[in-house]
Each structure stands twice: as structure tokens, then as C-alpha cells.
Amino acid sequence: MASSFTLTEPEIATPQTATSTRRMTLNMGPQHPSTHGVLRLELELEGEVIRSAKPDIGYLHTGIEKEFEVKTYQQAVTLTDRIDYLAPLSNNLCYSLAVEKLLGLEIPPMAQWTRVMLVELTRLNSHLVWLGTHALDIGAMSMFLYCMREREDILRIFEMYSGQRMMTSYIRIGGLALAPPRGWHNRIKSFIDGFPSKVDEYEELLTNNRIWIGRTKGVGFISVEDMLDLGVTGPMLRAAGVNWDARKQAPYSSYEKFDFTVPTRTENDVYARYLVRVEEMRQSAKIVKQALDGMPEGAFQADAPGLMLPEREKMKTQMESLIYHFKIVTEGFRVPEGEVYQVIESPRGELGYYVVSDGTAKPYRVHIHGPSFGNLQSIPTLAKGSMISDVIASMGSMDFVLGDTDR
Amino acid sequence: MIPETLKDHPAVRLVEDSILSAKFDHGEVTFEIAPDRIVDVCRRLKHEGGYIRLSDLTAVDRYPEEPRFEIVYHLHSLEHNQRLRLRSRVSGAQPAIASVTEVWRAANWYEREVFDLFGVAFHNHPELERILLPADWEGHPLRKDYPVTGTRV
Numbered sequence: 001m002a003s004s005f006t007l008t009e010p011e012i013a014t015p016q017t018a019t020s021t022r023r024m025t026l027n028m029g030p031q032h033p034s035t036h037g038v039l040r041l042e043l044e045l046e047g048e049v050i051r052s053a054k055p056d057i058g059y060l061h062t063g064i065e066k067e068f069e070v071k072t073y074q075q076a077v078t079l080t081d082r083i084d085y086l087a088p089l090s091n092n093l094c095y096s097l098a099v100e101k102l103l104g105l106e107i108p109p110m111a112q113w114t115r116v117m118l119v120e121l122t123r124l125n126s127h128l129v130w131l132g133t134h135a136l137d138i139g140a141m142s143m144f145l146y147c148m149r150e151r152e153d154i155l156r157i158f159e160m161y162s163g164q165r166m167m168t169s170y171i172r173i174g175g176l177a178l179a180p181p182r183g184w185h186n187r188i189k190s191f192i193d194g195f196p197s198k199v200d201e202y203e204e205l206l207t208n209n210r211i212w213i214g215r216t217k218g219v220g221f222i223s224v225e226d227m228l229d230l231g232v233t234g235p236m237l238r239a240a241g242v243n244w245d246a247r248k249q250a251p252y253s254s255y256e257k258f259d260f261t262v263p264t265r266t267e268n269d270v271y272a273r274y275l276v277r278v279e280e281m282r283q284s285a286k287i288v289k290q291a292l293d294g295m296p297e298g299a300f301q302a303d304a305p306g307l308m309l310p311e312r313e314k315m316k317t318q319m320e321s322l323i324y325h326f327k328i329v330t331e332g333f334r335v336p337e338g339e340v341y342q343v344i345e346s347p348r349g350e351l352g353y354y355v356v357s358d359g360t361a362k363p364y365r366v367h368i369h370g371p372s373f374g375n376l377q378s379i380p381t382l383a384k385g386s387m388i389s390d391v392i393a394s395m396g397s398m399d400f401v402l403g404d405t406d407r
Numbered sequence: 408m409i410p411e412t413l414k415d416h417p418a419v420r421l422v423e424d425s426i427l428s429a430k431f432d433h434g435e436v437t438f439e440i441a442p443d444r445i446v447d448v449c450r451r452l453k454h455e456g457g458y459i460r461l462s463d464l465t466a467v468d469r470y471p472e473e474p475r476f477e478i479v480y481h482l483h484s485l486e487h488n489q490r491l492r493l494r495s496r497v498s499g500a501q502p503a504i505a506s507v508t509e510v511w512r513a514a515n516w517y518e519r520e521v522f523d524l525f526g527v528a529f530h531n532h533p534e535l536e537r538i539l540l541p542a543d544w545e546g547h548p549l550r551k552d553y554p555v556t557g558t559r560v
Binding site for chain 1: 461468479490515555
């Protein structure tokens with residue numbers, strides 16, 4: 001009897017040892033559900049352990065930077081929407097701020113506060129999609145449904161002022177596209193009043209959940225030095241204890257007037273990134289509330305004839321306004337020669353727009369530094385030595401958008 | 408070459424010998440650096456000036472001017488909360504410049520992007536290949552002599 005066991009045992013054991021030392025190359029993506037877009041990872045595996053990971057990007061490259069060069073400055077706002085499709089308004093804002101700097105435009109307070117409110121709603125929108133899909137990847141299906149439920153409310157708010165759910169192009173050079181519609185502020189108020197309790201609901205499901213903790217705690221570590229060296233920004237850096245947020249360190253669009261804190265953690269793992277983003281949602285809700293309560297009265301666009309489209313009524317009664325309207329629509333406006341690198345804090349991290357003007361009505365060069373581009377670059381360092389299932393969790397915690405990476 | 412207002416800027420004092428010209432515009436500081444000094448300047452700014460982050464690296468095509476390409480570096484110091492722009496001009500004939508990947512690893516993808524879209528080569532780059540476009544793509548789309556629509560006849 002005993003001899004029959006000793007005969008069968010090696011038969012099972014031999015192929016196991018043979019496979020565990022053999023390296024295997026595995027393509028993850030570009031259609032893998034957890035890559036959120038079209039990213040391909042070339043994984044070199046030893047069993048389930050990743051020995052090297054090589055991201056392959058560019059599947060969503062649309063040549064947006066080239067397209068900028070043949071559009072007038074104001075037309076190009078519509079292109080900025082299409083870069084990071086989860087944070088279109090952050091891109092609108094960053095581009096507008098850069099061009100406004102070149103023009104030396106003064107933006108009225110009401111427009112500035114509305115902009116802050118909108119980009120914070122965008123942050124909520126983006127974080128909700130992140131949380132829903134991140135949890136879905138790890139196996140918590142219901143989170144996705146709850147997050148999409150709240151996201152729908154935000155998209156309806158966006159739809160109310162612009163008629164569009166995602167690519168709103170509502171923030172324009174010089175202010176906003178239109179005055180906000182009647183009843184819009186009340187709608188935001190009713191949403192934002194109920195939002196903190198929704199965040200409680202998410203936390204109830206995840207924060208102390210044993211499976212969630214098991215999948216995220218201690219997973220996805222990458223040292224602060226590596227992150228700074230590789231160009232990682234945003235919540236990933238803040239979850240490692242680096243308190244850097246452009247809203248505080250280099251305030252724009254009157255962020256300095258708002259009272260909020262920048263959450264940081266020191267654990268530097270997937271769980272810490274989750275906690276940072278959840279707290280960011282609460283802070284964003286706080287900012288939106290402050291913007292609603294203290295919303296200044298006044299114009300929604302800068303007082304700059306020749307740059308801003310004149311009011312409809314004036315166009316019908318004043319010759320000068322009619323001429324301005326014709327000239328702005330057919331030729332655009334000229335922007336003084338110069339260059340500006342504008343940085344804002346997008347939901348994913350540091351978003352930078354480098355705008356070069358040669359004095360004509362079309363930008364000479366626009367370069368977009370998307371936060372996802374820098375963040376993705378850390379995948380080889382982050383994934384090396386980890387298990388393949390942990391890569392799904394770490395990639396989710398990066399919160400990248402491929403449109404933002406490939407442009 | 409260096410305006411009076413910038414004479415006391417710590418970064419100016421650090422790499423003054425390599426600055427061809429400097430300007431302060433729209434609240435941003437720009438240094439013009441000779442292409443053969445770029446790695447040395449970057450290393451000094453990172454290790455002695457505190458510019459630990461390379462925020463962005465890109466290029467501008469000044470066709471038909473010569474030198475044709477401007478390679479633009481945006482440096483960021485978290486410690487001093489300061490940003491700095493470096494610019495190096497390289498010729499349009501076989502454009503090339505030394506890679507700064509040994510200073511900041513972040514430059515790896517940024518330089519590959521410039522190589523892909525502008526056709527500027529980076530010496531000593533660990534894996535200089537196209538990043539956004541397919542490997543067999545012809546031409547470099549962000550060059551000013553590359554058409555926006557249609558194909559070249």
C-alpha cells in the first residue's frame with residue numbers, strides 16, 4: 001500500500017516544480033476589464049508572482065495636441081473636455097486659466113466661485129467612478145451600483161446648465177459659457193446636503209470590511225522617493241504622507257478663500273489611497289457647500305469687449321457689439337505672445353497645461369501633462385515582485401484614465 | 408543676459424555659468440541652457456537646488472527657424488514650492504539632445520513622447536522607441552511641416 005503512494009506522489013509533484021520555475025509572458029489587456037480603458041500590460045510571470053511589467057499605451061491617442069494648433073483659442077475649449085473624460089471640467093479650467101494668464105484677464109468673483117464648485121463636483125464624479133470600478137475589480141459589486149446612483153445626480157446637475165452630461169465645455173476663457181439656469185443652485189444644494197450620508201454608506205460597506213481590508217491593506221507599496229522620481233502625483237502621493245496639493249500650495253480660481261483640509265495618510269498602500277480619496281470626497285462636498293452659501297453676485301464673464309461674445313440684446317441694438325460678435329466668431333481673438341505653464345489639482349493629481357502663443361488667434365503649441373501619464377509610469381516599479389491579483393488592486397488605486405494618458 | 412530681478416534667485420546663483428539667458432514672465436522663471444550642458448544643469452538643480460520633481464518635459468517646433476526645436480523642461484521643487492522652466496534649442500538637422508533619465512526616471516516616458524511626436528533623439532535613453540504611435544508609423548505628427556488632415560501627396 002505504502003509503495004503505491006510513493007509511486008503516485010512524485011508524478012504530481014514533478015510537473016508542479018517544473019511550472020513554478022518556468023517564466024511565462026502574459027498579456028493583460030488591451031481589453032481586460034480591470035484596465036479601465038485600453039491599456040496593455042506585458043507581464044512576465046513566475047507562477048503568480050510578477051517579475052516584470054511593461055505597460056503599453058497609445059491605444060487612445062487622438063492627436064489632440066495637434067488639433068489645438070488649428071483651432072482658435074475659444075474653440076479649443078471643446079478639445080480639453082475630451083482628454084480626461086472623467087474630469088472634463090478640470091481640463092476646461094486648467095486650459096482657460098493658462099490662456100487667461102496670457103491675456104491678463106480678470107475673472108469676476110461669481111465665475112470663479114462657480115468654477116470652484118464645478119471642479120469639486122467633477123472631483124466627486126471622478127472619485128465615484130473610481131470607487132465603484134475599483135471595488136468592482138476587487139469583487140464588491142454593489143458598490144458600483146451605489147456610486148453610479150450618485151454619479152447620475154451629478155451628471156444631471158451638469159446637464160441642467162449645459163444640456164450635456166459629460167463634455168459640457170461650460171468653463172470658457174473669460175468665465176463661463178452661460179449664466180447658470182434658475183433653480184440650479186437649489187438642485188446642487190439638495191444633492192450636496194444628502195451626499196455626506198451617502199459617503200457614510202460607502203464607508204459602512206467597505207472601511208471595516210474584512211475582505212476589503214484583506215485585499216487592500218499592505219498591497220501596492222511604492223516608496224516616496226520612487227514616486228517623486230517617476231512623476232507620480234495626487235492622492236497616491238498624499239497616501240504616502242507627502243502633503244502636496246495645488247489647491248493649497250499654488251491656489252487658483254480663489255481656492256484660498258475656501259476652508260478645507262487636504263487629507264494625507266502614511267501607510268502608502270491601496271487601503272490608504274482609498275481612505276484619502278474618501279476623505280477628499282467629504283472635503284469636496286464641504287467646498288461645494290461653502291461655494292453655494294457664499295456665492296457672490298455679479299457677472300459670469302470678464303468685462304472684455306473684443307474677447308467675450310457680446311450680449312444678445314446689445315448685438316441687436318449696438319453696431320459695435322455686432323461687429324465684435326462677427327469678428328470673434330469668424331477670426332477669434334489674438335493672444336499676446338508668450339508662454340504659460342498652468343498647474344491645477346485634478347482628481348487624479350497634477351494636471352498641467354503648457355500654452356505657447358505666437359500672437360495670433362490660434363495657439364502655437366499646447367502641451368497637456370495629464371496626471372495619469374506620470375502615475376502609470378510607476379507600474380513597472382510598483383508591480384515588480386507582487387502577486388498578479390494584487391496588480392488589479394494597485395492599478396485600481398492609481399485611478400488612471402487612458403484618455404488622459406494617450407491624449 | 409540675466410535680468411536684475413533674477414540675480415538673487417537661488418537657482419540662478421546655482422547654475423549661473425550655464426545660463427545663456429533668463430527671463431521672468433507671467434510669474435514664471437525661464438532659463439535658456441546650451442544643449443550640451445543640460446544634464447549637468449539638471450543634476451545640480453535636483454541635488455543642490457531641491458528641484459526633486461520633473462513636472463513635465465516637452466518640445467516646441469519653431470519651423471522654419473533654426474535652431475528648430477525647443478526642448479522645454481518644467482522643474483518643480485516641493486520644498487521651496489517653486490517651479491522653473493529650462494529651455495534648450497536643438498538644430499532641425501538630426502535633432503538630438505542628451506537624456507535626463509539618469510537625473511529623473513520620470514523623463515523616460517516624457518522623452519519617448521517627444522521622440523515619437525517630434526523626432527528628437529535622446530542620447531543615453533534606456534529604451535528610445537515610439538510610445539503613443541504604432542512602431543511602424545511614418546513621420547512625427549507634432550512637427551509643423553506635418554499636415555493636420557489628409558495625407559501627403
